[in-house]
Amino acid sequence: MSVIEVTDLRKSYGGRPVVDGVSFAVEEGEIFGILGPNGAGKTTTVECVGGLRVPDTGRIRVTGLDPVADHEEVTRVLGAQLQQSELQPKLTVREALELYASFYPRPADWRPLAERLGLTPKLTTRFAKLSGGQKQRLSIALALIGDPRIVVLDELTTGLDPRARRDTWELVEDVRAGGVTVLLVTHFMEEAQRLCDRIAVIDRGRIAALDTPAGLIRRSAGATVISFTPSAPLDDHDLNALPELASVRHKDGRLTLSGTDETVDAVLTLLARARVTAHQLRVTDATLDDAFLDLTETTA
Numbered sequence: 001m002s003v004i005e006v007t008d009l010r011k012s013y014g015g016r017p018v019v020d021g022v023s024f025a026v027e028e029g030e031i032f033g034i035l036g037p038n039g040a041g042k043t044t045t046v047e048c049v050g051g052l053r054v055p056d057t058g059r060i061r062v063t064g065l066d067p068v069a070d071h072e073e074v075t076r077v078l079g080a081q082l083q084q085s086e087l088q089p090k091l092t093v094r095e096a097l098e099l100y101a102s103f104y105p106r107p108a109d110w111r112p113l114a115e116r117l118g119l120t121p122k123l124t125t126r127f128a129k130l131s132g133g134q135k136q137r138l139s140i141a142l143a144l145i146g147d148p149r150i151v152v153l154d155e156l157t158t159g160l161d162p163r164a165r166r167d168t169w170e171l172v173e174d175v176r177a178g179g180v181t182v183l184l185v186t187h188f189m190e191e192a193q194r195l196c197d198r199i200a201v202i203d204r205g206r207i208a209a210l211d212t213p214a215g216l217i218r219r220s221a222g223a224t225v226i227s228f229t230p231s232a233p234l235d236d237h238d239l240n241a242l243p244e245l246a247s248v249r250h251k252d253g254r255l256t257l258s259g260t261d262e263t264v265d266a267v268l269t270l271l272a273r274a275r276v277t278a279h280q281l282r283v284t285d286a287t288l289d290d291a292f293l294d295l296t297e298t299t300a
């Protein structure tokens, strides 16, 4: 069953479309990722889902409800941990939890929630004194305090150290194991690959691909990536004519091509024929990073 349905969502600022015909559906119980470069329109999309922004056109349903017309009901089923959610610096963790619980007619008991999020020892600590990881955990607790069916987490591990990031990932998996559907906005590939059942890759306001992490890797490019620094420039026409080629990238004199083993063989032949030496030649399997770059570069 779909708990979120977005159909042909569009939103412009000053005549510039930032969300340009986005459609997707999120199934109950899944962790659904929205992945994309800075400014791609991710936050605008999820804020429209949460009813915090009003779409220009398009249809959104959250458990069958319209986030704008039925805003109050939507806030009861959808909890949001949004970007840059700063609290009053002097508020203690306990006060923040009690305050947010008071916004809901049937809030979750904040004590077990604080316990599950490792916040019990911090209940009397003021917000300003919390570490980045503790602030993130508190913001997740506040998103869950209304006992929602769906939670929106936007860039939740930005600014965290690797350990805090891993702890937060486990927490998100726990939240899902508790039956909550998760809509996760991120630009971290590793995070998306580790957590998400499915990912919508958004680029310049459009969905460039929507699939499982493994599916994105399989379908975006070939499974093989070859990179090297050529001793002399290679002809673009020759490069683009390579068999099974999925993408070509030039950066700081280095060439990165994705394709299949056949592409790699053809690159080696091309180098020999052009009498060009390949410095620091590397052949690797594609990752979600490569898939992401391919997908976000080829969208018009």
Ligand SMILES: Nc1ncnc2c1ncn2[C@@H]1O[C@H](COP(=O)(O)OP(=O)(O)OP(=O)(O)O)[C@@H](O)[C@H]1O
Pocket: 013, 018, 036, 037, 038, 039, 040, 041, 042, 043, 044, 045, 187
């Ligand atoms: N209220 C607004 N007024 C004008 N432009 C806006 C407004 N909100 C967002 N934008 C612009 O819309 C574009 C998309 O922004 P959005 O925050 O949705 O992107 P994002 O994919 O979440 O990016 P990031 O990863 O940087 O947070 C950006 O270019 C941004 O500057």
